[in-house]
Amino acid sequence: MKQLYGVIGCPISHSLSPAMHKAAYEELSIKADYHAFHVEEKDLKEAVNGIRALGIRGINVTIPHKVSIIPYLDEIAPLAEEIGAVNTVVNDDGWLIGYNTDGEGYVQGLLPVLTKDLAKMRTLIIGAGGAARGVSLTLAKYGAGEMCITNRTESRARQLADDCNRLTRATALPLERAQAELTGFDLIINTTSIGMAPDSNRMPLSLETLPRGAIVSDLIYTPLRTRWLQVAENKGAIIQNGLDMFVNQGALAFEKWTGQSAPKETMKKKVLEKLGGTSC
Template sequence: MNQVLGVIGSPISHSLSPVMHEAAYEELQLNCSYHAFHVESTQLKSAVEGVRSLGLKGINVTIPHKVDVIQYLDHIDPLAEEIGAVNTIVNDQGVLKGYNTDGDGYVYALLQRIGKTLHDKRILIVGAGGAAKGVALCLSKYGVKKMTITNRTSSKAEDLAVICSRYSDTDYLSLEMAQAELAEFDIIINTTSIGMAPNFDQMPLSLENLRKGAFVSDLIYNPYKTKLLIEAENKGSGIMNGVDMFVHQGALAFKKWFNKEAPVQIMKNSVIKHLGGSI
């Protein structure tokens, strides 16, 4: 019998999750299908109940439901509870279990890309929203040398820094101070939506003081290269767009659903091809 999985969100037509997961099912010859479901906030409760009553194997959850969906689940993984958001639901014989694979997916992607440990790295996180929280928490739990949070609203950066300081040396800076001290950081990570299509000409901060050899990462993957990444690359920096995080969080979700390793490279190739990038 065909097993049905999917992703819920609003809007959802832009999602590349079906492209990515269907490629994995085809590669492993799994009798599964993955669909994008447009779900408004007023429909969230009934949509989650539908996962249970219709016997869907699991779903991903995206904007704007990652926080509100928690109240409708039977069990929340401790990491997802600490982050305060769920992006993956497993239907375990009618028991709905919520997980968050975003942060761990990002850390794994970063380690794969830089090819070394992060324990000696000084990292600047730009942004303090939901995406930043998952990434920052998982980086701090991994154990980095020093992490700094910067955000247009400094109070939000401070709040996130306090949470992460439980696990690693973390502080916060105003955006102006972070730009002035940019040369102090080994890795800069943009977690904001600044630079996302159609605002191709925007950047979350200036790279004027970027030090030689620094690595710049952007969670955005549309455009394939944001202005931030183009400028960083022009300065000789290594770069990573949001495709790697997107793929690895999806691979972690796949493993929770099927208890087997996902074909990561196949999934990544499908996304890059769809985006018109170079494999």
């Protein structure tokens, strides 16, 4: 009998997770299947009960359920609790444990492209939502040096900076000041949806004063190259899209569910195949 896994969200039909995980099962000859489940917000509690009742071994969680699912779980891993969001659930004989693999997945993809020690870099994080929290707190745990957080709503940026300050030096910057100080950053990360298809020409900040050699990172992977990344590359920056984060967070979930090392290259190849392109 096949073990069942899946992802819940609303909407969910666009998800590439089923193709990615099925490719991993096939690669390792694991008898399992993975499905996308459309779950309305009003039905979330019943859906979680269904995970237990049906014996679904693991579930990924995406928008809009990453926060609202927490009260229905039996245990929350420390990092997920600190971030305040869950993207992976492990069903251990009916005991549901929530994890957050987004930040770890992002950092795993970032480290290979760094040109110097993370502790010596000045980082600008654009956004203060759930994705920003995962990325920021994980970067701080990895020993990031000075971090600046900018967001349209300044109070949210200040709150996230305060949370990160327990681990590293973090400050909140108004968008205008972040723009003015762009030349002083080694690493610039867009955690917002600005630039995502179909509005891929929008940019979270102007890159007019971007320093050559800076790393410009975007959590977006549809399209694989936003206009923001294209402009950054033309100015001599090292660019990175969100593909590695997506694959790595999925691989971490896979390993929690199966206890086996995930075939990341196979997973990445499948996602690229579905996207019809090549990575940065």
